[in-house]
Amino acid sequence: MPFRLPAMSERYTPLYFLAALGAGGLAVTFFLYLMFWIPHPGQSVPVFEDIAAAFAAGGLGVKAMIGLAYAGIAFFAVLHIRLLIWNLREYAGFRRTVAYSALRSGNAETQLLAVPLTLAMAINVGFILGLVFVPRLWSVVEYLFPLAMVAFLAVGGYAFLLLGDFFGRVLTKGGFDCARNNSFSQMLPAFALSMVAVGLSAPASMSVTPLTAGISYIASSFFMVSAVILGAVALFLGFRSMMEHGANEEAAPTLWVAIPIMTVLSIAMLRQSHGLHVHFADHAGAAESFTMLTNMVAVQVLFGLFGYVVLRRLGYFARYVWGDLRSPGSYALVCPGVALSVLLQFYLNKGLVEVGLLAKFSPAYWAITAVALVLQAASVWLVLRLNAKHFAARETAPRVAAAE
Structure with a gap:
């Protein structure tokens, strides 16, 4: 990881948390190799013992795949943790600056x-x-699920405290500048709540305890509904402002924020559906999952095309990715590639294969997988490119706070 993480003080912006977010998302993409390509009987996700058994019994190709998955998970998990710690340290200092007070207003x-x-x-x-x-x-995961739910609820509670401050201010005193809302940057809260929802939904799918699964289902549903409502409001407000004022150049990557939101909501719904089937006698089958995933991928493709048209016409890639201009909002470009790669893997394995449209490990299967892997590779390159651009140079101040 040949870059340093400097102290920024007032030059810092919370959007740099997206750098850590993207690295964490890439760790997930490597985990999907193990999730979908090796057997894991007895539980819905692979564990150490499944992976060790597959490595011992597999040929050179299987061993290479597992080695690559482990290397990718380890590298990007370490990068994620490193960037997260740096962000938390910088954010603590940033909260004592005049720039933070301005941000809150x-x-x-x-x-x-x-x-x-x-x-x-x-x-x-x-x-x-x-x-x-x-x-x-x-063997101890049933004890870990309640702890994980408490952790996610704490994070979700923190998110609602921040939202309470924001909406409490703008809905009582006004001051929200609709003219400068010409992006989808206000959909970030929906993204945060949907990430909490997908985490809370895991026990619904994996726990063997009905009470744990039920609490998981209820809690994740609350955050999913909250994400959808806030996301819909932000979507229409942002679109209306862009129609009048044009898209904000630096915030233009947020035009793709719906893509990761669709991915995490889709995974949450798959987990909930599995939990209902196992614990509560709901017999929704592969066709329902296929239909839901088809619709979600369609939404992602639509927003992908829409965002690409705007970003290309603004010359965003030439200026902020290939060129010399730097904006922390550029890290918002990582999440859509990661998210589309992840959802394509789920669509292929939990949709197309499950309904019998494709045979697993057939040529067509690997052709679609190749698309997901290309998106993953592009996201890896983008993370490394942006990290070098933002942290390798001596002066790391962003031009403008992009979410405005």
Whole structure:
């Protein structure tokens, strides 16, 4: 990791939490190799023992795949933790600056939701690290699920405290600048709540205890509904402002924020559906999952095309990715590639294969997998490119706080 993480003080922005978020998301993409390509009977996710058995029995290709998955998970988990610790340290100092007070008085106050968003991702990354590196973890997992739910609820509670401050201010005193809301930056709260929801939904799918699964289902449903409502409001407000004023150049990557939201909500709904089937006699089958995933991928493709048109016309990639301009909002470009790669893997394995449209490990299966892997590789390159650009140079001040 050939870059340093400097002290920024007032030059810092909470959008740098998205750097840690993207690294955590990439760790998840490598975990999906193990999730979908090796058998894991007895539980819905692979654990250390499943991986060790597959490695011992597999050929050179299987061993290479597992080695790559482990290397990817380890590298990006360490990068995620490193960036998270740096962000928490910088954020603590930033809270004592005049810039922080200014942030709390404008549209960009919702940038603070990047903090619980990334904390929720950190819990998910920790769970993955436990699954793949800790032997016999599954023997105590029923004790870990309640602890994980408490952690996610704490993060969700923190998110609602931040939202309470924001909406309490703008809905009593006004001051929200609709003209400067010409992006989808106000959908960041919906992203944060949906990340909490997907974490809370895990016990619904994996726990063998009906009470744990039921509490997981109820809690995750609350955060899913909250994310959908806030996301819909922000979507229409942002679209209306863009139609009048054009898209904000630096915040243009937020036009793709719906893509990761759709991914985490889709996974949450799959987990909930599995829990209902196992514990509560609901017999929704593969066709229902296929339909839901098809619709979600369609939404992602639509927003992907829409965002690409705007970003290309603004020349965003030439200026902020390939060029010399730096904006912390550029890290918002990582999540859509990661999210689309993840959902394609779920769509392929839990949708197309489950309904019998494709045979697992057939040529068509690997062709679609290749698309997901290309998106993953592009996201890896983008993370490394942005990290070098933002942290390798001596002067790291962003031009403008992008979420405005």
